[in-house]
Amino acid sequence: MTVTSARRVDPIAADAVGNSATEAFVQAFGYRPTGVWSAPGRANLIGEHIDYAGGTVLPFALPYVTAAAVSVRADGVVRCVSTHEEQGWEGPVDQVAPGHPTGWASYVAGVLWVLATRGLLSAGVGFDIAIASSVPIGSGLSSSAALECSVALAVAELTGLPTTEPEDRLQLVTAAIRAENEIAGASTGGMDQSVSMLARSGSALLLDCRTFAHSHIPLDPARSGAALMLIDSNTPHQLVGSAYTDRRADIDTAAERLGVASLRSVRDVDAALARLAADGGERLARRARHVLSEMRRVELAVEAMQTDNLRLVGELLSASHASLRDDYEVSTSALDAIVAAALDGGAWGARMIGGGFGGCALVLCAADREEIIAAAVAQTLAAAEHPTPSVYVASPGPPARRLQ
Numbered sequence: 001m002t003v004t005s006a007r008r009v010d011p012i013a014a015d016a017v018g019n020s021a022t023e024a025f026v027q028a029f030g031y032r033p034t035g036v037w038s039a040p041g042r043a044n045l046i047g048e049h050i051d052y053a054g055g056t057v058l059p060f061a062l063p064y065v066t067a068a069a070v071s072v073r074a075d076g077v078v079r080c081v082s083t084h085e086e087q088g089w090e091g092p093v094d095q096v097a098p099g100h101p102t103g104w105a106s107y108v109a110g111v112l113w114v115l116a117t118r119g120l121l122s123a124g125v126g127f128d129i130a131i132a133s134s135v136p137i138g139s140g141l142s143s144s145a146a147l148e149c150s151v152a153l154a155v156a157e158l159t160g161l162p163t164t165e166p167e168d169r170l171q172l173v174t175a176a177i178r179a180e181n182e183i184a185g186a187s188t189g190g191m192d193q194s195v196s197m198l199a200r201s202g203s204a205l206l207l208d209c210r211t212f213a214h215s216h217i218p219l220d221p222a223r224s225g226a227a228l229m230l231i232d233s234n235t236p237h238q239l240v241g242s243a244y245t246d247r248r249a250d251i252d253t254a255a256e257r258l259g260v261a262s263l264r265s266v267r268d269v270d271a272a273l274a275r276l277a278a279d280g281g282e283r284l285a286r287r288a289r290h291v292l293s294e295m296r297r298v299e300l301a302v303e304a305m306q307t308d309n310l311r312l313v314g315e316l317l318s319a320s321h322a323s324l325r326d327d328y329e330v331s332t333s334a335l336d337a338i339v340a341a342a343l344d345g346g347a348w349g350a351r352m353i354g355g356g357f358g359g360c361a362l363v364l365c366a367a368d369r370e371e372i373i374a375a376a377v378a379q380t381l382a383a384a385e386h387p388t389p390s391v392y393v394a395s396p397g398p399p400a401r402r403l404q
């Protein structure tokens, strides 16, 4: 039997990522940047597919970050390069608009466009920007929000906008959301940008997706002898766009049939589900059952975290996975196999995270089971001829900040 092990991707220290951004800056522009800022990728502990139903989610910042080395220019031009991309982009800030530029630079230019549109950038200001990152791109860990937020914080601090208070940072969050929605043309609800800007080390961010009200809930697995890891199925996301639209439509229809603005407003869950099912909406009832039960699981997870009961958090993760798999139908055989193998290996709980149809699973386990579980998962996936998984450390880290 061949022994297959998971590909472990340890986080690179943020300062080292910052140094790579500085090197890329010097190479591209021939002088040293004024400063370097970083913003993290994220994972959502629990509260999946409920943001668009007005739910409250519980994401945390990852120790994988994107760094932006930046200087101000006086000619209204932005030039940007990334260590992940062969092609940079340059153009006048005042010509950025939906559809221009396209590709990766749209995330960077989009942030400048929003700030300029709001009158927060003086006419004629421009920037040189070099990006480096340790956030896996396209794995559902939100490299896009990390990119937007590193640039937003850099530009804000370099141009004298306030950034220390949560309200200041929320301004940058909304700029990053609009950049992604309107310039990059990717639909995003705002959880990713919020946690990248507002997270705290050793905590998860309890975020109300309707109002952006938030608080910090302690989440420090190492202190309890536990570990959180992310296992990337390394399978391409399939059907994501259409399935996502279908799920959203089902949730909107369910709310409409129940006569509520969003499922968040449902008080009597059993009565609501019975009513949906009685109308011949068996599928709608299952979709709504996921959303309503997941909203409850977030509340229970917060209570469990407040009493440091990580085993109970684990049970809630596994229940979330079953609901996403059976009621919401957004899992895949590879994600199901990761979760099953992790639980067989003694994990306290595991679930797929993100939109689904690919991407990562989050595993909560005793710290001394981490490697055994990763190996068991890799074996199971190999036996089923799935791609070799990657393993990421998921310890809750700090928010966007200045590095140098």
Ligand code: ADP
Binding pocket: 066, 082, 083, 084, 085, 103, 104, 105, 107, 131, 132, 133, 136, 137, 138, 139, 140, 141, 142, 143, 144, 145, 147, 186
């Ligand atoms: P995710 O946010 O889950 O990683 P997305 O599809 O939302 O996946 O965003 C990935 C896109 O963001 C990339 O295709 C690229 O356009 C842009 N991006 C993210 N990180 C970088 C980076 N370090 N350099 C250049 N572009 C990046």
Ligand code: MG
Binding pocket: 142, 143, 144, 145
């Ligand atoms: Mg993204």
